Amino acid sequence: MAAAVPGAARARATAALLLLLGCYGAALAGGLQDQAEQFLRSGHTNNWAVLVCTSRFWFNYRHVANTLSVYRSVKRLGIPDSHIVLMLADDMACNPRNPKPATVFSHKNMELNVYGDDVEVDYRSYEVTVENFLRVLTGRIPPSTPRSKRLLSDDRSNILIYMTGHGGNGFLKFQDSEEITNVELADAFEQMWQKRRYNELLFIIDTCQGASMYERFYSPNIMALASSQVGEDSLSHQPDLAIGVHLMDRYTFYVLEFLEEIHPASQTNMNDLFQVCPKSLCVSTPGHRTDLFQRDPQNVLITDFFGSVRKVEITTETLALDRGGVGFESKFPEEELATEPLKYAEQLPVAQIIHQKPKQKDWHPPGGFILGLWALIIMVFFKTYGIKHMKHVF
Amino acid sequence: AAPVQVQLVVPMAVVFGPGAVPADLPRPLPFRDVQEMEISVNLRSSVTSRYEMLYRSTTAQEEAALAAATAREADAALYPLQDPTLGSLTMYVLPETSSLLPQGTSVYVGKHRSALLRAGGSLAALQARLREVTQLMSFTATSIAAALSDRVPDGRLGPDARRNLKSSLGYEITFSLLNPDPKSHTVDWDIEGAVNCYVKPVLDKLSLVANFSVDSQILYYAVLGVTPRYDKASSSFLLSAHSLPHVINPVEARLGSSAASLYPVLNFLLYVPERSHSPLYIQDKDGAPVSTNAFHSPRWGGIMVYNVEAPASPQASLPLHVDVDMARVMEVFLAQLRLLFGLSREEVPPEFLLESPGNEGLADWELDHLLWAHTVENIATVSTTLTSLAQLLDKIGNIVIKDDVASEVYRAVASVQSAVTKLSLGNLHAAFQASKEAVTSSERAFFDPSLLHLLYFPDDQKFAIYIPLFLPMAVPILLSLAKIVRETRLRKKEPTKMD
Numbered sequence: 013m014a015a016a017v018p019g020a021a022r023a024r025a026t027a028a029l030l031l032l033l034g035c036y037g038a039a040l041a042g043g044l045q046d047q048a049e050q051f052l053r054s055g056h057t058n059n060w061a062v063l064v065c066t067s068r069f070w071f072n073y074r075h076v077a078n079t080l081s082v083y084r085s086v087k088r089l090g091i092p093d094s095h096i097v098l099m100l101a102d103d104m105a106c107n108p109r110n111p112k113p114a115t116v117f118s119h120k121n122m123e124l125n126v127y128g129d130d131v132e133v134d135y136r137s138y139e140v141t142v143e144n145f146l147r148v149l150t151g152r153i154p155p156s157t158p159r160s161k162r163l164l165s166d167d168r169s170n171i172l173i174y175m176t177g178h179g180g181n182g183f184l185k186f187q188d189s190e191e192i193t194n195v196e197l198a199d200a201f202e203q204m205w206q207k208r209r210y211n212e213l214l215f216i217i218d219t220c221q222g223a224s225m226y227e228r229f230y231s232p233n234i235m236a237l238a239s240s241q242v243g244e245d246s247l248s249h250q251p252d253l254a255i256g257v258h259l260m261d262r263y264t265f266y267v268l269e270f271l272e273e274i275h276p277a278s279q280t281n282m283n284d285l286f287q288v289c290p291k292s293l294c295v296s297t298p299g300h301r302t303d304l305f306q307r308d309p310q311n312v313l314i315t316d317f318f319g320s321v322r323k324v325e326i327t328t329e330t331l332a333l334d335r336g337g338v339g340f341e342s343k344f345p346e347e348e349l350a351t352e353p354l355k356y357a358e359q360l361p362v363a364q365i366i367h368q369k370p371k372q373k374d375w376h377p378p379g380g381f382i383l384g385l386w387a388l389i390i391m392v393f394f395k396t397y398g399i400k401h402m403k404h405v406f
Numbered sequence: 407a408a409p410v411q412v413q414l415v416v417p418m419a420v421v422f423g424p425g426a427v428p429a430d431l432p433r434p435l436p437f438r439d440v441q442e443m444e445i446s447v448n449l450r451s452s453v454t455s456r457y458e459m460l461y462r463s464t465t466a467q468e469e470a471a472l473a474a475a476t477a478r479e480a481d482a483a484l485y486p487l488q489d490p491t492l493g494s495l496t497m498y499v500l501p502e503t504s505s506l507l508p509q510g511t512s513v514y515v516g517k518h519r520s521a522l523l524r525a526g527g528s529l530a531a532l533q534a535r536l537r538e539v540t541q542l543m544s545f546t547a548t549s550i551a552a553a554l555s556d557r558v559p560d561g562r563l564g565p566d567a568r569r570n571l572k573s574s575l576g577y578e579i580t581f582s583l584l585n586p587d588p589k590s591h592t593v594d595w596d597i598e599g600a601v602n603c604y605v606k607p608v609l610d611k612l613s614l615v616a617n618f619s620v621d622s623q624i625l626y627y628a629v630l631g632v633t634p635r636y637d638k639a640s641s642s643f644l645l646s647a648h649s650l651p652h653v654i655n656p657v658e659a660r661l662g663s664s665a666a667s668l669y670p671v672l673n674f675l676l677y678v679p680e681r682s683h684s685p686l687y688i689q690d691k692d693g694a695p696v697s698t699n700a701f702h703s704p705r706w707g708g709i710m711v712y713n714v715e716a717p718a719s720p721q722a723s724l725p726l727h728v729d730v731d732m733a734r735v736m737e738v739f740l741a742q743l744r745l746l747f748g749l750s751r752e753e754v755p756p757e758f759l760l761e762s763p764g765n766e767g768l769a770d771w772e773l774d775h776l777l778w779a780h781t782v783e784n785i786a787t788v789s790t791t792l793t794s795l796a797q798l799l800d801k802i803g804n805i806v807i808k809d810d811v812a813s814e815v816y817r818a819v820a821s822v823q824s825a826v827t828k829l830s831l832g833n834l835h836a837a838f839q840a841s842k843e844a845v846t847s848s849e850r851a852f853f854d855p856s857l858l859h860l861l862y863f864p865d866d867q868k869f870a871i872y873i874p875l876f877l878p879m880a881v882p883i884l885l886s887l888a889k890i891v892r893e894t895r896l897r898k899k900e901p902t903k904m905d
Contacts, residue, residue, distance in 0.1 A: 057569070057703070057704050057705045057706070058705065058706070090652075090655035090656075091655075092655070092658045092659040093659060094658075094659075094662075094663060143858065146858060147855070147858060150858070151853050152853050152854065152855050152856075152857055152858050153853075153855060154855045159663065159667075159668065162668070164668060166572060166670075166705075167572070168705060203794075203798065206790070206794035206797075206798075207790075207791065207794065207852065208790075276631075276652050276655070277652060320655055320658075321651045321652065321655075322651050322654050322655075322703045322706060323569075323651065323703060323704060324650045324651050324653075324654075324701045324702065324703045325701060325702055325703070325704070325745075326647065326688070326690050326696050326698075326700075326701050327696070327698045327700040327701055327702050327708060327710075327738060327741060327742050327745065328696070328697075328698065328752075329698075329741045329744075329745065329750070329751065329752070330698055330737045330738055330741045331737050331740045331741040331744065331762075331763075331767065332737070332762045332764065333604055333733055333736060333737050333740070333764070333765055334764055334765050335733045385879070388883070389879065389882070389883055392882075392883050392886040392887060392890070393882070393886060395886070395890060396886040396889050396890060
């Protein structure tokens with residue numbers, strides 16, 4: 013056929029092809045420009061992540077593996093450890109029942125060790141409590157807490173909050189002994205919003221009936237994803253016969269697969285994340301909530317929350333300095349405050365570190381109350397039914 | 407958000423030089439005038455600016471100073487004759503034909519708090535020019551709106567507005583030298599000397615605004631996250647503008663920060679490229695190499711690439727010794743520091759001539775600019791914090807307020823009221839100090855660890871716990887009490903029956 017095409021038609025075809033290529037090139041350049049503008053549309057300058065695993069005990073291996081996989085993805089996409097608060101309620105890697113110590117696997121046949129070499133766990137074991145979690149979120153932390161255990165976000169921070177564990181309709185269980193309700197979580201987010209501790213917040217939860225946890229949110233700029241609706245259970249993915257427990261939950265497994273394809277410059281948006289793990293794969297129905305979010309999820313990049321892509325500007329100005337200056341005499345010499353030398357025991361502000369009153373965790377009624385109550389009951393009983401019964405009791 | 411009503415008062419003196427008095431003055435000199443303008447932020451918050459102007463003619467000393475040869479000398483001579491208080495401005499009006507200002511410039515802004523203007527012919531033209539200059543030297547509607555950025559509805563502010571550093575009580579500055587190739591380069595930088603010589607004067611001037619602490623470190627084998635492209639045309643390596651955002655992340659993990667302080671950290675990185683990637687230039691959006699070879703990220707810091715000259719003889723022994731030219735480096739870093747704070751000189755009209763601040767880093771009026779923005783921001787922050795604290799305490803009725811929390815709240819309220827009063831009197835320095843105290847107290851009160859709502863049980867939870875315990879116990883008691891009451895009533899009636 014090529015031999016039969018006349019020369020004029022071939023020239024026309026070549027011209028059309030060149031024109032198409034030209035248009036495509038222009039569109040590509042325009043598209044890149046548009047993408048650059050779109051990149052500027054999210055108003056954040058830094059990213060934080062708070063990753064919480066709330067279950068303890070060896071058979072909840074999968075929750076620790078879930079959290080560590082998200083941690084790994086988030087670190088790979090650029091958020092540094094100083095901006096990640098990782099809370100793991102139990103130590104699976106060094107658990108005596110772990111046949112492969114110092115590893116936590118997420119794929120069967122031990123394909124992927126999510127524990128890695130540089131995990132930094134900020135809250136471990138019994139430090140993962142509802143109180144500490146709420147303190148991290150609201151910022152009401154005792155002054156002795158180190159910087160790595162704080163969420164030092166500001167009004168230009170995008171925060172990713174990932175929680176996993178066992179949950180129910182309206183609550184999430186911590187450490188098998190306490191729970192956080194959706195009302196408390198919503199109030200904590202409102203406290204964060206009041207103090208402008210976030211620009212935008214992405215909340216992901218992988219528990220049974222996870223959608224109930226985001227039902228009560230009322231603060232702006234929150235987007236929420238859950239692995240299952242109210243009344244549904246989130247199922248785990250696959251057991252590994254050598255380790256003996258289920259390694260991951262389904263929803264997080266497919267989220268991890270999705271995130272493995274994201275690199276720091278990718279333009280994938282949130283609508284793709286909403287499609288992860290349909291009912292055929294996950295058995296439960298993942299849900300999401302975007303009504304509180306101001307931007308369209310179409311325009312929200314995955315890396316807005318999972319990565320840390322910074323806005324940069326070229327520096328075009330310089331300051332003209334007078335070189336060859338000598339050492340500098342400060343205009344405001346530091347005042348020497350006359351202080352008495354402190355004795356060793358006085359060096360720490362003990363009163364601020366230790367609460368003045370011992371904080372009572374649970375309110376137990378004083379013992380005398382119960383005794384008095386029983387005395388009342390007995391008195392009333394015998395007054396009613398006659399004193400003659402008294403000798404049968406004593 | 408609580409309504410904010412603040413009045414910003416700027417005391418100003420407009421001094422007419424000989425031959426510069428406009429013909430259409432409403433009253434003979436000297437006289438006072440007031441100009442008010444409203445900057446509306448949102449429906450409930452508004453900031454009014456009030457310029458209290460004193461129009462007068464020059465004194466003999468000022469005339470002598472204005473007879474200097476250049477504008478810079480005139481500015482230096484006029485400095486001791488001006489009002490030195492923070493926030494005040496002095497404008498000297500020169501005749502239209504004056505030769506003190508270079509050809510083509512109509513306004514010269516000095517290093518301190520004064521400017522030299524050409525008279526515009528009529529009073530209206532002069533006032534228009536005055537308004538431009540005073541807005542440049544004190545505050546504009548956009549700078550105030552940017553300071554109150556979390557109250558302005560989205561979309562009204564441009565993308566530049568939320569990039570400046572937030573007002574904080576202190577900042578930590580870290581200078582880092584990144585040497586990815588120590589086998590080829592032994593880099594020596596006299597950072598202590600440079601900090602003493604160049605950085606300390608600037609930080610000294612900024613010490614009014616916040617406390618600064620400076621540290622430095624050297625990181626070896628720290629690479630950028632992006633591989634630069636080789637460009638045959640210039641035989642150098644290029645980093646394109648759209649790959650710059652990805653440069654910072656791999657380095658940031660290694661930068662570290664002081665564990666003890668909670669202040670925002672500003673990182674300034676000096677990168678000496680590997681021998682195999684030298685020389686390395688940064689390209690801007692149009693593909694041209696950037697003259698400073700540096701870029702910065704808002705609220706984070708800046709990075710500068712320092713190229714090592716190729717050695718004269720190709721057989722020079724490795725590692726090459728590199729002595730970093732700290733003055734050149736500090737020129738860029740200090741410029742980036744200014745830009746991070748929002749002190750940019752880019753949007754200045756072409757007929758304005760701005761005096762360079764030199765080693766001090768920023769002019770007095772730029773310091774005022776910062777103080778105005780920070781004071782307004784602090785006042786807004788305090789009012790939001792205290793309002794939301796009050797709402798929290800209303801919502802959880804049985805929360806216990808410790809005494810020190812209460813005293814911090816009182817102190818915050820008193821300080822913020824004092825700050826607003828001082829602003830309306832034109833006393834910027836005192837207003838700023840009061841607003842700083844207010845912020846400290848309100849943050850301490852709001853973030854007190856005892857205010858965690860988890861610790862205070864709402865009444866319905868208390869009922870839910872105690873009813874299953876006490877209701878079954880209470881049933882026989884109540885029934886027995888009822889029986890007692892019935893028996894007593896029957897016994898009371900019995901004597902009458904027996905009769």
